[in-house]
Amino acid sequence: MKRRLAICTIVCYLGALFYGVASYAVGFKVNHSPAMYFFVWDMFSGWAAYEERLKIIGESEDGNFYQLSPPPWGDYQPFSDLSRHNYDSHSNHAGAVAANTLRHTQHEPMRRVYVVQEVWSKKFNLPDELWADRYPEPKDPHIYYHLRQIRDSSGNLIQNRSTWYGHQNQMALRDNPRLIQDIHKGKPMFQVNPLNRGRDAGAGGRNAVP
Amino acid sequence: MTDSPDATVTNSDSPSTEKGGFFFGQELPHGMAIVRILLPLVLLLVIVPRWPHARELFSADGAAAPLTRNYANSWQLPVPSGTVAVGLTTLLAFTLVTSSIGWCTRISLIASTILFTYLNLLDCIGSLTKYSVIATHGLFCLSLSSCGAVWSVDSLLRRRDLAAGGTSGTTPSHFDAWPRRLLQIMIGMVYLGAALTKMHTPAFFSSDQMRQWMITNVNHSNPIGEYLSFYPAALVVSAYVTVLWEVLFVFLAWRGWGRAIMLSLGVLFHFGTCALLGLYIFPLVCCSLYFAFLDEQDFARVGAFLQRLREKGSRIAEGMITLPDRLTGLIPDVRPRVATTAFALTILVVVAGGIETEYWLDPFGLRRAEGAYELVELDKHEVRSMLRDSERIQESDKYLSFDIGSGLFGDVIAHQRTQFRHGEVLIAQCTLNPPHEDMYIECNLHEHRVEGAADRIIDRVGQIVDRNTLRSSWEFFLFDALPPGKYDLVFQSRGKEITRRTFELLPAE
Numbered sequence: 001m002k003r004r005l006a007i008c009t010i011v012c013y014l015g016a017l018f019y020g021v022a023s024y025a026v027g028f029k030v031n032h033s034p035a036m037y038f039f040v041w042d043m044f045s046g047w048a049a050y051e052e053r054l055k056i057i058g059e060s061e062d063g064n065f066y067q068l069s070p071p072p073w074g075d076y077q078p079f080s081d082l083s084r085h086n087y088d089s090h091s092n093h094a095g096a097v098a099a100n101t102l103r104h105t106q107h108e109p110m111r112r113v114y115v116v117q118e119v120w121s122k123k124f125n126l127p128d129e130l131w132a133d134r135y136p137e138p139k140d141p142h143i144y145y146h147l148r149q150i151r152d153s154s155g156n157l158i159q160n161r162s163t164w165y166g167h168q169n170q171m172a173l174r175d176n177p178r179l180i181q182d183i184h185k186g187k188p189m190f191q192v193n194p195l196n197r198g199r200d201a202g203a204g205g206r207n208a209v210p
Numbered sequence: 211m212t213d214s215p216d217a218t219v220t221n222s223d224s225p226s227t228e229k230g231g232f233f234f235g236q237e238l239p240h241g242m243a244i245v246r247i248l249l250p251l252v253l254l255l256v257i258v259p260r261w262p263h264a265r266e267l268f269s270a271d272g273a274a275a276p277l278t279r280n281y282a283n284s285w286q287l288p289v290p291s292g293t294v295a296v297g298l299t300t301l302l303a304f305t306l307v308t309s310s311i312g313w314c315t316r317i318s319l320i321a322s323t324i325l326f327t328y329l330n331l332l333d334c335i336g337s338l339t340k341y342s343v344i345a346t347h348g349l350f351c352l353s354l355s356s357c358g359a360v361w362s363v364d365s366l367l368r369r370r371d372l373a374a375g376g377t378s379g380t381t382p383s384h385f386d387a388w389p390r391r392l393l394q395i396m397i398g399m400v401y402l403g404a405a406l407t408k409m410h411t412p413a414f415f416s417s418d419q420m421r422q423w424m425i426t427n428v429n430h431s432n433p434i435g436e437y438l439s440f441y442p443a444a445l446v447v448s449a450y451v452t453v454l455w456e457v458l459f460v461f462l463a464w465r466g467w468g469r470a471i472m473l474s475l476g477v478l479f480h481f482g483t484c485a486l487l488g489l490y491i492f493p494l495v496c497c498s499l500y501f502a503f504l505d506e507q508d509f510a511r512v513g514a515f516l517q518r519l520r521e522k523g524s525r526i527a528e529g530m531i532t533l534p535d536r537l538t539g540l541i542p543d544v545r546p547r548v549a550t551t552a553f554a555l556t557i558l559v560v561v562a563g564g565i566e567t568e569y570w571l572d573p574f575g576l577r578r579a580e581g582a583y584e585l586v587e588l589d590k591h592e593v594r595s596m597l598r599d600s601e602r603i604q605e606s607d608k609y610l611s612f613d614i615g616s617g618l619f620g621d622v623i624a625h626q627r628t629q630f631r632h633g634e635v636l637i638a639q640c641t642l643n644p645p646h647e648d649m650y651i652e653c654n655l656h657e658h659r660v661e662g663a664a665d666r667i668i669d670r671v672g673q674i675v676d677r678n679t680l681r682s683s684w685e686f687f688l689f690d691a692l693p694p695g696k697y698d699l700v701f702q703s704r705g706k707e708i709t710r711r712t713f714e715l716l717p718a719e
Contacts (some may be wrong), residue, residue: 003234006233006234006386006388009354009388010233010388010391010392013392014392014395017395017396017399018399020399020403021399021402021403021406024403024406024407025406031281033281033284034277034278034280034281034284034287034331037277037338037343038343038346038347040403041340041399041400041401041402041403041404041406041407042403042407043340043404043407044404044407044408044411044414044419044423047419047422047423047426048422048644049422049610049643049644050607050643051426051427051428055596057588057593057596058585063590064587064590065587065588065589065590065593066585066586066587066588067585067586067587067588068585071583072575072583072584072585072586073573073574073575073583074573076260076263076266076267076336078260078335078336078337079428079429079430080427080428080429080430080431080488082427082428084267084335084336085335086428087335087336087428088275088335090280092275092279092280093273093275093279093334093335096273096274096275097273097275099273100266100272100273101273101585104574104575104576104582104583105582105583105584105585106581106582106583106584106585107584107585114593114597116596116597118596120607121607121610121643122422122425122426122610122643123425123610123611123643125425125426125427125436126425126436127433127436130436130437130440134440134611135709136709136710136711136712137606137709142604142606142607144600144601144603145595145596145597145598145600146600147596147597147600164600165645167600168600168602168603168645169645171602172645172646172647172677173647175647
């Protein structure tokens, strides 16, 4: 009986391991469920050229802005000297982080929570000595900001925008006049598909915060 | 589960034996015992710092980030209350300690596996990583094994119990090998999966991705990696060696020279990830699992070696051989049943103590004399500028590096230098940052710029770079019509100078 149980365990475990590798190899339902995270070995699947940080900012009803992360009681830094919320690459949990800070602090009523991406080119992470050795120009990082999400004071999502990368890609594509002309030709007068409601009007900033 | 002791000993040099076979050969679990000792200690390095923040990381009273929230249509993981989360984290730390020392080993390992997995799933942005997943698999295989049969408090208590009953218990039992085999195969599949990931990513083999990883700050400090990021040719070589090793590991790491080479390269690879990429825990987790590849004969050889050293008068060898007897003296003289009861009571005391301690620590500062914390106010103008429309990427940020040298290796400059001679071919190469649009970039030859003098152009060379291309090269044949002296190569985009490099032209030898 114990031998059979052992054989069953071996077959199930190895089957799961092989399924994970095979599904990743052919791209079949790799992100279908949370369990796949334990059997898909996609470490180092992609690293960007820009360093990214998240800023979670609360706006009070009086129009004042407050820092919601890192929280005022101290910071948890899981891997280096970065706050935990910076590792939320899809910003799925920014609302929970904001709500936690608001729940445990004294503050005036909050109207909105903004999730902002702060981005700069990774080459500016180099130490000053290495930079001086390799680049003749002075080290002067330019920081980009991109409004990623708008949430209410409970952390619920009101508006979700593309990431900074997605936004830059869109802007690069829209530099093509012929492409824009083709898009306008194919755009329906009326939005009949309910899934397309509330879609971002474009990179022109129509959804920018007034 | 593997308590089918059998006096038949496998020939451990061969992974497949006549009696028992690959999975059910009988062996002493020394390799798994070392994994059992080391892996929980490594995990304690991350669990202990997390403990004071358990309420924030893992509970509904904090900012739990369950992995299931990333999957809209998936079942949602139950998030515990603050007190329960603190209790569970305390319990996890305790069971990791007891797993390592081998006290009520199987219960400790099962509890560690479940708690470690559950708590990590509750914090997918700070706790759940691939190394924690690998460690989960490691704990799972350990909990299936009889790793507590040797080098553990359980084995010492059992030996003492047998001695008290008049039975000689110095020879431990043999157990099925299959949990160790599962762990070995899991390690091999991890590397195979990682190799597939790299094969799916062409930018890995061109060194572009590794360069970006070496200069990121999301991991720990890695000054060696930052320096090496300027030598992409070395990264190209390491990329191919790494993938080759990862693919071959699961096929060669079983015996003989193949095992020695694969494990040695593995240790070197993980040391490299520490030094070059700033990964600390990942290498420790993987290297602790490598001991599963050690067989009975390996330990017999080590034991014989220590014995020889002891006979020659080595104190270190003497200390290591007599360690079990000295440790036995530290353990109270109790029966296994009493020890199990003490284990349960200790859990209650430790968990209750942990919850009480965390309450007094007051991580959110709610019970401070001055009351809850106040929020930090930000400058309005600064915030409003952040909330404006995103601007386009500046031209200077679209390029990562502009190098000059000679020879191409894997499409990168093999030999970076600033002195050339007549007749040689100078290669100028710019590496671009994604995303960028289709661009027209120039690499122009100028006379060396001197303050007060005109910046005279000698040659102007431009080319189109499409949005998918990350590297562009220009070749300049340094003919003798160019007088010896200093020159500048100026990299331009959209008609604007981005950067320049100076080189010296010497006469031909």
